[in-house]
Amino acid sequence: MTLITSPSNPRISKLQTLHTARGRKKSGFFLLEGPHLLETLLNAELWPHEVYYQPELLQRTPEGSALLERLLHTPALAPARLIEVSERVIEALGEAQTSQGVVSVLPLDALAPSVIHQRRPHLSRPALLILDDIADPGNMGTILRTALAADVERVLLTPHCVDYYSPKVVRSAAGAHVALPVETNMSWEAITERVVEHCGGQPRVLLAEAGSDQMYYAQDLARPFALIVGNEAHGPSQQAHNLATLAISIPLANDVESLNVAMATGIILYEAVRQQKQALP
Template sequence: MTLITSPSNPRISKLQTLHTARGRKKSGSFLLEGPHLLETLLNAQLWPQEVYYQPALLQRTLEGAALLERLLHAPSSQLIEVSERVIEALGDAQTSQGVVSVLPLDALDPATIQRRRRPSARPCLLILDDIADPGNMGTILRTALAANVERVLLTPHCVDCYSPKVVRSAAGAHVLLPVEINLSWEAIANRVSEHCGRHPRVLLAEAGCDQQYYMQDLVQPFALIVGNEAHGPGQQAHALSTLSISIPLANEVESLNVAMATGIILYEAVRQQAIQSGSSQ
């Protein structure tokens, strides 16, 4: 079993490039930090390319100790023990949880993830237009998974959804939620047609418009577009949309955080589906 004690080790230096979009693109891999993300991978029957771990740090928590026991039965060529200095150099979080995994980007092919999902009614197709903040992106992906959306489509100018901050905020959503990145608006329009059928409904979240989100039918297939934190949805988003919807705001509040607004709308869809499901039983 390999042991690395120096952060200047060439292998570690190469991995540190995965903290940048350029490094991830060049290597075709990204990093997942912490026991929870590795557990999510293993439970989805995805074994990482490599796992770098620090036993003493892992053993500080029950989750970490159980994971360590599981790791010790893994193929030794993929398991690399490192010192505390090395694991801290590899990670992005302020306090390391003792494990960093490396996964090929193509392991998260959206079609493959979709095939692994249980059959379910998923009326919402979520489109993110130029979301810039990594924390917002990760929170939206996590919420989209929890709200059981069909899939998430990202326009080309969105923040890199495989950056360490996005991956950490998403808390495992990358492994279980189909996400398509860098899509042109033409490709997005095709996905909307496939999802919605002949008469697509594309709802555009936009502060200040007259149509309230809870007045819409969110049980039948629809697409929801949410836009950039600073300037909102772009021109092409407006062109594709069939209706703008808003969340009522009191006390002269101009807008909500984009991740919070997305969650409010998605969970109205969950509420409506639950009501329909209850009334049909």
């Protein structure tokens, strides 16, 4: 197995370009930082292109030690894919303030929505989520994690959303990239087609918007619907308004004007989960 000790190593310099959208697009790869994301990949039998690891940092916890042992004894990971590095190198590769000792490299096409969809159990999932120009990577990641937990059908991203493969999005999503079908850079025409297909020809498109007199909990969320949540600063786009069949809101007290978009999305999606559970025989 290779050992790299210098952050200025050409191989490391090339990997650092994956912190930018341009670098990811040019190379076709992206980074997943931390033991949890690597374990998620291994559990899904998605084998990284490469893994850069620092043994001493991993061995600081029992979980890290177990992961290192698994990493070194997984037959599908050839020794050439495992690169031991110094603490200086692992810190240069990651973006977290305190490195947890491992960074994985994965091809972008490994997480194609069609591939993820095929691996999912074939279940009825009423909720389709549309993110309309979400700009903050922390919000994006939190929404994706919540969408996976609430078992939405898939997530559609408009072209001006923050980069889905941004390291901050990937960290905040905490493994959602591996298990949740997400279609990126979707035109509103393509989104409309997806909505029609999902809703069986009769689109139900709920637009989360503060001030609507239609409450989210009063809607039938046990049958197929699409939910649009808009940009943090500017709210829903005109295209979102054009596609929506109903604007819904969350009741707010004490002159609070709005909720964080990730929080609002979670509230609505989990009302859908509640209704779906209630509808079961």
